[in-house]
Amino acid sequence: MLREIQVRDFALIENLHLVWDNGLNILTGETGAGKSIIIDALGLVLGGRFSAEMIRTGAEACYIEAVFEPDAHNHLLTKELSHLGIVCDPAEPLIMAREVGRSGKSRCRINSQTVNVGTLAEIGALLVDIHGQHDHQSLISTDKQVDILDHFGGEALLTLRTTVSQQYQELAALKAEYKTLCTDEQEKVRKLELLSFQLSEIDEARLQPEEEEELQKEVSVLAGAEKLFEACAQSYFLIYEGDDHAVPATAQLEEAINRLDQMTAVDKRLQSVVDMLRESAAQAEEAAREIKTYQDHIDFNPQRLEEVQARLNEIHKLKRKYGSTIPEILEFAEKVRAEINSYTVNDERRAAIEVEIQQISTGLAAAAGALSAKRRQTATMLEDAIARELADLHMQKTRFIVSFEQRTVEDGLLWNGSKLAVGPRGFDVIEFLVSPNPGEEPKSLSKIASGGELSRMMLALKSILAQVDEIATMIFDEIDAGVGGRAAQAVGEKMLLISQFRQVICVTHLPQIASMAHCHFHIEKTVRDDRTIVTISKLNFKERVEELARMLGGAEVTELTRKHAQEMLALAESVRLRKVGRAT
Numbered sequence: 001m002l003r004e005i006q007v008r009d010f011a012l013i014e015n016l017h018l019v020w021d022n023g024l025n026i027l028t029g030e031t032g033a034g035k036s037i038i039i040d041a042l043g044l045v046l047g048g049r050f051s052a053e054m055i056r057t058g059a060e061a062c063y064i065e066a067v068f069e070p071d072a073h074n075h076l077l078t079k080e081l082s083h084l085g086i087v088c089d090p091a092e093p094l095i096m097a098r099e100v101g102r103s104g105k106s107r108c109r110i111n112s113q114t115v116n117v118g119t120l121a122e123i124g125a126l127l128v129d130i131h132g133q134h135d136h137q138s139l140i141s142t143d144k145q146v147d148i149l150d151h152f153g154g155e156a157l158l159t160l161r162t163t164v165s166q167q168y169q170e171l172a173a174l175k176a177e178y179k180t181l182c183t184d185e186q187e188k189v190r191k192l193e194l195l196s197f198q199l200s201e202i203d204e205a206r207l208q209p210e211e212e213e214e215l216q217k218e219v220s221v222l223a224g225a226e227k228l229f230e231a232c233a234q235s236y237f238l239i240y241e242g243d244d245h246a247v248p249a250t251a252q253l254e255e256a257i258n259r260l261d262q263m264t265a266v267d268k269r270l271q272s273v274v275d276m277l278r279e280s281a282a283q284a285e286e287a288a289r290e291i292k293t294y295q296d297h298i299d300f301n302p303q304r305l306e307e308v309q310a311r312l313n314e315i316h317k318l319k320r321k322y323g324s325t326i327p328e329i330l331e332f333a334e335k336v337r338a339e340i341n342s343y344t345v346n347d348e349r350r351a352a353i354e355v356e357i358q359q360i361s362t363g364l365a366a367a368a369g370a371l372s373a374k375r376r377q378t379a380t381m382l383e384d385a386i387a388r389e390l391a392d393l394h395m396q397k398t399r400f401i402v403s404f405e406q407r408t409v410e411d412g413l414l415w416n417g418s419k420l421a422v423g424p425r426g427f428d429v430i431e432f433l434v435s436p437n438p439g440e441e442p443k444s445l446s447k448i449a450s451g452g453e454l455s456r457m458m459l460a461l462k463s464i465l466a467q468v469d470e471i472a473t474m475i476f477d478e479i480d481a482g483v484g485g486r487a488a489q490a491v492g493e494k495m496l497l498i499s500q501f502r503q504v505i506c507v508t509h510l511p512q513i514a515s516m517a518h519c520h521f522h523i524e525k526t527v528r529d530d531r532t533i534v535t536i537s538k539l540n541f542k543e544r545v546e547e548l549a550r551m552l553g554g555a556e557v558t559e560l561t562r563k564h565a566q567e568m569l570a571l572a573e574s575v576r577l578r579k580v581g582r583a584t
Contacts, residue, residue, distance in 0.1 A: 001472040001503040002128065003093065004067040007041045009059035012525065012534040021519035024499035027507045027536075028514050028547060029523035035507045037534055038523070039130065039477045042066060045098045046128055047121025052102050057531075065097040068127055071472050077126040084119055086110050094127075096120065130475040131462065146430040148461055149402060152385075153378035154468055160371040165424045167364040174357050181350045192343055195336050198322070202333040205318060207326050212315050219308050221299075228298055232291050240288035250288070253281040365413040368426040375428060376404065382464070389460035392497075393490045395453065399435040401442045404428055455479050456487065459494055466502045474498065476506040480513060488512040493575055511551040515568040516575065520544050544569065 007016040018038070029035045044050060045064040055062045070090050071077065081088045088094055088111055098120060099107045108120045150161050221228070239249045257277045264270045315326065323329040379402035386400040406427045412419035413427075420427045433442035436453065445454065458479065466474060476495070483491055492513035498504055499518065508514055520539045525532055539547055548565035549557045 001069050001071065002042075002066060002505070003069050004065075005038070005042060005045075006063075006065040007038070008063045009056040010041045010044075010062040010064060011037050011054055011056060012532055013037060013041070014056065014533050016534075016536060018521070018536060020503065020505065022503055023518035024496055024516055025503070025505045025519045025521065026514045026517035027505070027521045027523055028509070028551065030550075031509070035523050036477055038536070039475060039505075039507060042128070042475070043130060044100070045096055045120070046124025046130075047098075047108075047117050047119075050100050050104055050106070052104070055100070055102055061099050061101040063097070063099045065095065068094040068096070068472075070094065077123070080122060080126060081110075084115070084122075086113055086115070086123075096123065096127075126471065128473045128475060129462075129471045131458065131477065131479055142429065142431050145432045146425055146428065148465070149375060149378060149382060149430060150425075151465060152382050152468060153374060157371070157374050157378055160367065160374055161425065164364065164367045164371050164426045167360055167367055168422060168424045171357065171360045171364055174353055174360065178350060178353045178357065181353070188343065192340065195340050199333055199336045199340065202318065202322065202329060202336075205314060207315070207318070207330060209327055209330070212312065212326055215308050215312050215315075219305065219312065232294055232298070236288055236291045239284055239291070250281060250284050253277055253284060257281065361413055364422065365415045365420075368413070368420075368422055369415050371426045372404070372406070372428050375426075375430070379404070379430075385464045386457075386460055389463055389494070390456070392494055393456045393460060394487050395436075395456060397436070397438055398453075399442060400457075401433040401435075403431045403433050403442075405431075455483055456491065459491060463494055463498050466498050471502075473503045473505065476504070476508075478507050478509065480508055480510050483510065492516040492572075496572075496576060509551070511548045511565070511568060514551060515548060515565075515572040517544075520547070522547055541569070 001022060002020050004020070005016075005018050007013045009015075016038075027035050027038060040048075040054070041064045044054065044062075045066045070088075070093060078088075078090075092111075095109075095111055097109045098117075106117055108115050108117055110120070110123060150157050237248070238246070241248055257274055260270050260274050260277070264274060318329050319325070322332040383400055383402055390396065390398050390400065406418075407421040407429065408418050409421045410419065412421050414420075415427065432445050434445055434453075434457075435442040445457070459476075462474065462476075480488065480491055488510045489512040492510070492515065495504055495506055495513060496516040506513065514520060521536050522539050522543070523534060523536050526535055527533075537543075545562055545565045546557060548568055549561040552564055552568075553561035
C-alpha cells in the first residue's frame with residue numbers, strides 16, 4: 001500500500017511530504033482549494049499523462065516520489081517486476097519516482113532503476129486503483145461491464161478468457177492468410193500464365209552469361225573479313241616476300257646484319273647491335289608465319305554472320321524485357337521460377353490452413369462455450385453480491401441483472417446447434433441492467449441511472465472487486481457527486497468497510513464521508529511572499545471538529561454545527577467498531 005508521497009514544484013505545491021494511514025484517508029477543503037492536486041500528482045508518478053501546466057510557475061521541472069510498503073500477496077506485481085528485470089527486495093519498500101521538465105521529457109525510476117513511462121504505468125496499475133469523479137460513466141460501457149464480470153470471476157474465469165482471446169487471435173490470423181491466398185483466383189491464373197510465358201521465353205533462349213560478349217567479337221571478325229585478309233596479305237608481303245620493286249623487311253635486316261658483322265672485327269662494341277638485329281630478324285620471320293596462318297584461316301561466311309547477328313538481336317529483345325545484361329535476365333528467370341513454385345506451395349498451404357481453421361474453430365467454440373457457462377455462474381453470484389451492497393447503500397429496491405446475448409451470424413462458430421458470432425471475449429454480449437423501482441422492467445444503466453445512482457453502483461462494484469483483486473490501494477476522487485443525506489452516510493460506511501482490507505484515499509466534500517476517516521487531511525490555498533501555494537495538514541480531533549463543522553455549516557461555524565460535527569465523529573466511531581467486528 002501507499003506509505004508516503006513527496007511532491008515538489010507540482011501545480012501550486014512547492015514542497016510536500018505526506019505519510020498515509022493504512023485505512024481510510026480523507027482529503028477535504030473548500031471548493032477550489034486544490035483537493036485533487038494530490039491525486040493528480042500521484043497519477044503522474046504512476047505513469048499518467050503530463051502537461052506543462054503541472055509544473056509550478058518559476059520552476060523548470062516537477063518531481064514526485066511515492067513509497068509503497070512491500071506486499072507479498074500481490075503476486076501479479078511480483079511477477080511483473082521480475083519480468084521487467086526490476087530488483088525488488090520483498091522486505092524493502094518499492095519506490096517510484098518521476099521528474100518531468102517543461103519540454104515533457106521524463107526521468108522515471110523504480111527502486112533507483114531507470115524505466116520508461118510505460119513501465120511506470122504498468123507497475124502503477126498493479127499498485128493503485130484510481131477512480132475519478134467522472135470515471136463512473138465508464139460503467140455504462142458494455143466492454144467495461146464484461147471486464148468487471150470477468151474480473152469478479154477470478155483467476156479461473158480470466159484464464160478461460162485468455163484462452164479464448166489467444167485462440168481467436170490465432171483463428172483471425174489464419175483467416176486473414178487464407179483470404180490473401182484465395183484473393184481473385186482469376187487474377188492468379190492470369191499472373192501464372194504471364195510468368196510461365198516469361199520463363200519459357202528465357203529458358204528457350206538458353207542464354208550463357210558471357211555469350212553476348214563473345215558474339216559481339218565474332219560479329220566484328222566476320223564483318224571485317226575482307227579488310228583483315230587484305231591487311232594480312234600486305235603485311236606478309238612487306239615483311240617476307242617482296243618483289244622486283246620492294247625488298248622485304250627480313251632481307252633488309254639480313255643485309256644490315258652482314259655489313260655490321262664484318263665491322264665487329266674493327267670495333268667489338270657493334271657485336272651487341274648485331275645480336276639485337278639477328279633477334280629482330282628471327283621475330284620478323286616468326287611474325288610473318290603467324291600472319292600467314294591467320295590469313296589462311298580467315299572465314300568469309302556471310303551465313304554465319306547472319307546467324308550471329310540474329311542471335312544478338314534475340315538477346316537484345318530479351319534485354320529490353322527482363323534486364324540490361326544476360327546475368328540480370330537469368331536472375332529474373334530464377335525469381336519468376338520461384339514465384340511460379342510459390343503458387344504450388346500456396347495451394348498446399350491453403351489446403352493446410354483449411355484444416356487448421358476447422359481445428360481451431362472447434363477448439364475456440366468449446367472454449368468460448370465454457371467461458372460463457374462460467375460467466376453465467378459468476379453473473380448469478382455478482383447479482384447477489386451487488387444486491388447486498390446496494391442494500392447497504394440505501395438502494396435495496398434496485399434490481400441488478402447481468403444480461404447475456406449471443407448473436408447468430410452466417411459465418412459464425414457452431415455451438416449448441418447455432419452459428420454464433422465470436423470475438424476476443426467469446427460469444428457473449430453482456431450488459432448490466434437495473435430496475436430502480438419495483439414493477440419497472442430492467443433497462444440499460446445508460447438510460448435510467450442518475451449520477452448519484454451510478455456513483456453508488458460503482459462503489460458497490462469497487463467494494464466487491466476489492467475483495468478479489470490484489471491491488472492494495474484504492475483512490476476515490478470526488479465520486480460522491482449527486483449523493484447526499486442518508487445515501488452519503490451509507491457511502492461513507494461502505495468506504496470504511498472497504499478500508500478494513502484495502503487502503504482507501506478519498507477526496508470528498510461530504511461531511512458524512514469525511515467523518516469516517518482514520519486519517520483526515522485538510523487542503524487549503526494560502527499566499528506567501530505574493531505566491532499562491534497549496535498546503536496540506538493532518539488534522540487532530542479538535543481540528544476535525546472544526547473542519548466538519550465548516551462542511552456542515554458553510555463559511556460560518558457555530559456551536560450548533562460544532563456539536564453536530566462531534567456527534568458525527570462519535571457516530572462514525574461506533575460505526576467503525578461495528579464494521580471492524582463485521583469484517584473480522
